[in-house]
Amino acid sequence: MKSPLAAIPGAAILTLFLALVLALGSGFARAHEGHSHGDEAPAAPVATAPRGASSSSALELxxxxxxxALTVFIDRHDTNEPVTDAxxxxEMPDGAATAEAMPDGSYRLDAHWSERPGEHEVLFEVARGxxxxxxxxxxxxxxxxxPGPAGGFAAWSAGLAVAHDFRRHIAEADPLPLLIGGSGFVLGIAATLLMRGRGRGPALAVLVTATVLLAGNAALGAETPTPPGAFLAAAPAPSQDLARRMADGSVFVPKPTQRVLTVRTLVTASDMLGRTSELPGRIIADPNGSGVVxxxxxxxxxxxPSGLFPRLGSRVEKGEVLAYVTPPVQAVDMSDMRQxxxxxxxxxxxxxxxxxxxxxxxxxxxxxxxxxDEAQAELKGLTDRRTALDNIRLQPxxxxxxVSGVIAEANAVAGQMASPGVQVFxxxxxxxxxxxxxxFNARVGTRDATARxxxxxxxxxxxxxxxxAxxxxxxxxxxxxxxPPSELRTGQFVTVLATTEASQQGLALPRTSVxxxxxGQSIxxxxxxxxxxxxxxxQVEPLDAARVLVxxxxxxxxxxxxxxxxLLNQIR
Known part of the structure; x- marks a missing residue:
């Protein structure tokens, strides 16, 4: 039986195979010429609205x-507190105007000139107090x-970026295994079609289609690669500015975001400050203002007599009866009492x-x-002793x-047996x-301290x-x-910062600044x-419960x- 491959001219098969090899080789070679393995595509830039700033020793704008429209934010220079009463x-390119105060503390001006490209000079006058x-x-x-239409353009730009990344990853691969495998796969499909009697037409169509596609990929790889960020860079600016961390580690925070986060500052000043020592401590009751029942x-x-034991947290006065204790009488004691x-x-x-x-x-x-008189006195004494003996069983x-205060601990239950010396309240x-x-340092100063x-x-x-001792x-x-605050409780653990006699030059900052x-470094x-x-x-050291020494x-x-x-430290 005659092989179906014999019906295909050998020159045609050889020509198609050579075209396939040349297409793959040229595509990988040109793609590698235009790509560097060590360089990554630049990230798409983050757009911000046009803005300008100016400051003085008291205010910043x-x-x-x-x-x-033009939105103006005015804050105090030292503390970053918003100024809302100015x-x-x-003086703008289209004339002078007075800004309108907005509910969020900013000021608004109509500025249609700001939609025109170029540099625009504006002179602000801020009057206050x-x-x-x-x-x-x-x-x-x-x-x-x-601003402009962003829907279809942004999607098209993103699609081009994805396609570019796919071609780049293909170009980075080793071309020899892919060339051999691709050639064998395409020729295998053609041979299968011929052996199954499908005719030479489908087989030739497969070979021609593969050749055209590979040649197109080679031509696409030969072009100068277009960074994906080039299309996204032209995308329209967002409707609001976003806080972000810059390449140098600094943090860009727009003024509206600063006001939402309530960012406040202070100007540092150097001074001689005393050193402090951190001590473990706990809350206890004042011995002269507390008592045990x-x-x-x-x-x-x-x-x-009220019928209820005092509950936790209730207020009691000095001398108030809190409970009764009725001592039990044993059988032996009862016999002695009767005698x-x-x-x-x-x-x-x-x-x-x-x-x-x-x-x-x-x-x-x-x-x-x-x-x-002596007989009457003797009779009175005997009567009192008899009455006291009767009251032993009846008087709890x-x-x-x-002292006067609040019940901090109560261990009283009706019918409970109380032992001598055991705390009831x-x-x-x-x-x-x-x-x-x-x-653990005997030289800790005896001056006033703070606790946290x-x-x-x-x-x-x-x-x-x-x-x-x-x-x-x-x-x-x-x-x-x-x-002391009302929510303070005895037994709570605190950190005491006691001032020592030593002092050091440095800056005092609130603990919330660090x-x-x-x-893991303090910043x-x-x-x-x-x-x-x-x-x-x-580098910081403890100063007191609210401040640190830089x-x-x-x-x-x-x-x-x-x-x-x-909150600034969380921005990425």
Whole structure:
């Protein structure tokens, strides 16, 4: 049987195969000539609206042009607080105008001239508190920055970028394996079609189609590669500016975003500041403003006359009855009591008859009045002893509040047996609380200190005294809390920052200014421009509960973010 391949001219097959080889080879060669493996395509630039800024020693002004209008933001230079009560006038290319105050604290001006490309000079006059300042601003409007249709163009640009990336990855591959595999695959399809009797037409069509496609890919690869960012760069600017981190590590934050994040700054100043020592501590009750209620004898607890035990957090006054303790009477004690009661009853009966007889004889002088008085006194004593013996079983012990304050701890349950010396109630005056800290350095100063709670709240402390006996190789130091907050509780752990005698030159910054960088280094953000923040690595030491001492990394006279630094650190 004659092979179907014999029906195809050998010259035709050879020609198609050579064309396939040349197409693949030229495409890979030219693609590699126009591409560098070490260079990546540049990222698409982030568009921002045209803007200009100007500042003085007191204020800073930022003007942003968008959609034919000019939005003006005015903030204090040192603190970055918005200025919302100023009168803003502007000399613009189309004439003078007065800005309209907006609800968000900005000022708005109609500026249709801002839609024309070029540099535009604007002179602002800001009047506030009887004083005015001049701020010259230059706005540069780039060609093609005006808003336009973005739907189809953006999708087309993104599609071209994806296609370019696909061709680039293909071009980066090793051409020899792909050339051999592709050639064998295409020729195998043609041979299969011929052996199955499909005719020479489909086989030739497959070979011709593959050759044309590979030749087109070679021609496409021979062109100069177009970076994907070239199309996206012409995309229209967004409707609002976005905060982002720049290539040099600085952070660009538009003024509207700064106001949403409540970014505040201060100007650093160098000073001689005392060193501090961090001590572990906890909240305790003032010994003179607290008390413990205990039973002196064992017995059964019962409620006070009100019928209810005082609950936690309730206010009690000094001397108020909080509970009763009824001591139990044992069987042996009951027998002794009955015997003693019988003896007393017998003695009382004898003395009563004596007193009655003396009363009859005293008027006649047979018995002196002294004898009568002695007999009556003896009778009264016996009666009191008998009454006290009866009350032992009936009279419980009253537990009273030793001081006025709030019930901090209660362990009372009706019918519960209370042991002698066991705490039943603890009373604390919330306005008189102390902090007890442990210091492993005996040279810690005895001046006032501060304490910081777990939630960052700061407490002012007044030094009360230090112990002479070590406790776990540490010196206990006690401080009184000045104006303690109502939510403070005994037993809470705090960090006490006590001032030492040593001092050091440095800058004082709030603790909220210092954040952790990606490498764990402490950094602060310097406000270098109205909308620019630069991270600075610093070395800090504790100063007090609310501030830190910056000993290295930034100098005086710099504007440092004090509020919102943690949010700036999250911008990527």
């Amino acid at each position: 930022v003007a942003v042009a968008r959609n034919g 009168v803003v006038r502007a 009887g004083e005015s300042e001049i701020f010259p601003v230059t706005l540069t409007v780039e060609a093609g920055a005006a 205990q039973s002196s004898v064992g017995g059964r607890l019962s409620p006070p 003693r009661q019988g003896e007393l009853d017998q003695q009382i009966a004898i003395v009563e008859r004596r007193v009655e007889r003396f009363r009859k004889l005293a008027p006649g002088g047979a018995v002196s009045l002294v004898q009568l 012990e009253a537990l009273t509040a030793p 603890q009373i604390v005056d919330p306005a008189r609380l102390w902090v007890e800290a442990l210091s 709670l777990a939630d960052g709240q700061v407490l002012r402390l007044r030094y009360m005294g230090a112990g002479l 070590d406790r776990s190789q540490a010196v206990p130091i006690q401080f009184a809390v000045e104006n 954040v952790r960088g990606s490498n 602060v953000y310097e406000h270098t421009a109205p909308e620019q923040f630069q991270p600075r690595q610093v 000993v290295f990394g930034i100098g005086p006279g710099k504007r440092v973010v004090t509020q919102g630094a943690e």
